[in-house]
Amino acid sequence: MDLKLKGKTAFISGSTSGIGFATAQVLLKEGMKVYINGRTQNSVEIALKKLEKAVPKAQVFGVAADFSEEKELKKIQTAIPNVDVLINNVGIYTSSSFFDTTSATWQEQFQVNVMSGVALSKFYIKGMLERNWGRVFFLSSECAYIVPTDLISYSATKASLHAISRGLAQLTKGTGVTSNVVVPGSTLSEGAQRFLKEKATEEKTTPQEVEVNFFKTERTQSLLQRFATVEEVATTIAYYSSPLAVATNGAIIKVDGGSSGGAL
Ligand SMILES: NC(=O)c1ccc[n+]([C@@H]2O[C@H](COP(=O)([O-])OP(=O)(O)OC[C@H]3O[C@@H](n4cnc5c(N)ncnc54)[C@H](OP(=O)(O)O)[C@@H]3O)[C@@H](O)[C@H]2O)c1
Incomplete structure (x- = not known):
């Protein structure tokens, strides 16, 4: 299937490895220009080399920025003025008892998992609305549903992405822009x-x-x-990035192998 993504531009946060990296690879194969990201220049360069090898003639670029520092977001905004597809993928977790989880840990997870996506969406969605086309994704987790007791802070960050994504989708009413949550299970x-x-x-x-x-x-x-394999999640994100998927907006897209349960 031609996903009709050729020539469009994507930014994927936290994409030197894992789901983000696999998504970059799939989107590059579709002919997109892709910006990847990790915390250090070194990790970004290693990932760029791997992608250039895997996808000949790939239009792939990288920006190092650590989302635990709010000021680092500026680096992305300066390097990439516009994107067609914004994939808020970066996510960190700390496994610890609720009683031992410090405020600093809660704050760091909210900064990286939630506020990076809030700031990037604020920056890029206006342009998408002006151009009447865009895709925004927030990577949630099965933990938003299951809430393992050693991952309460992480699960809370993921659950809050659902409200943000739905709210943003409501701002896209009547346009060709969509905002969706993707829910991977154990990947x-x-x-x-x-x-x-x-x-x-x-x-x-x-x-x-x-x-x-x-x-x-x-x-x-x-x-x-x-x-699930990282490719199984990545190909789902690629499909919903496509112009073919415009009717899916404000939705929760599960790729969790059924782990979050429920008939509805
Ligand atoms: N894997 C799973 O089982 C699973 C399940 C459910 C949901 N998810 C969610 O899916 C998303 C991707 O998961 P994943 O497992 O593929 O991730 P991962 O492998 O843990 O992520 C690694 C990537 O995140 C980057 N990164 C980490 N901290 C960063 C920071 N402060 N600033 C910028 N980049 C940072 C790393 O960059 P460098 O190392 O190069 O700095 C690397 O590119 C996350 O939101 C995660 O919560 C994952």
């Missing part, structure tokens, strides 16, 4: 692969066995019963 990013390997070493078993047990005990509602 096999590099971090998840490390988690499986470390747990396997700790429990003297294999990463495959750890994965099976994780779904049996921690994600019992999952219908997929395995980690």
Whole structure:
């Protein structure tokens, strides 16, 4: 299927690896110009080289900016005046008991996971509305629904993205701009692969066995019963980036293998 994205420009926050990187790769294959991002120039350059190798003639660029610092957002806005597709993908989490989670941890997660997307949306949506075309995504998580007790602060950041995305969608009424939330479930990013390997070493078993047990005990509602691949999430984002997907606005797009449950 031709997603009709050729020539359009995307920015993806937190995209030197994981879902963001895979999304960059899919959008580049569709002929888009893509700006990636990570915290350091070094990590951005490594990712750029990988993407240039994977997608010959890719129009790919990078901007290093650490979203835990509000002032770093300026670097993105200065380097990229307009985008057609804004993917607010960056997300960090700390696994800790509610009682041990400090205010600084809550604030850092809100700054990175929520406020980066708020600031970038404020900056880019006006141009999208003027041009009568644009796509905005916020990467949520199954945790917004499940709320694991060691991830209450992270889950709260993700739940708040749903309200922001829906509110922004309402501002797009009658235009060709859309704003949607994407809800991944457990996804096999590099971090998840490390988690499986470390747990396997700790429990003297294999990463495959750890994965099976994780779904049996921690994600019992999952219908997929395995980690999704980053490509499975990336191709979903690519479809909803397309002009073909204009009728999906203010929506919650689940790619969680059914883990957040419920018939509605
Ligand atoms: N993987 C999952 O199982 C899963 C499940 C549900 C939802 N999600 C959500 O999906 C999104 C992507 O997840 P992922 O697992 O692919 O992410 P990830 O692998 O943990 O993300 C790594 C990327 O984030 C960048 N990054 C981290 N902190 C940053 C900061 N302060 N400023 C700028 N960039 C930063 C890293 O850049 P550098 O290292 O180059 O600095 C790297 O590009 C997140 O919002 C996450 O919450 C993931």
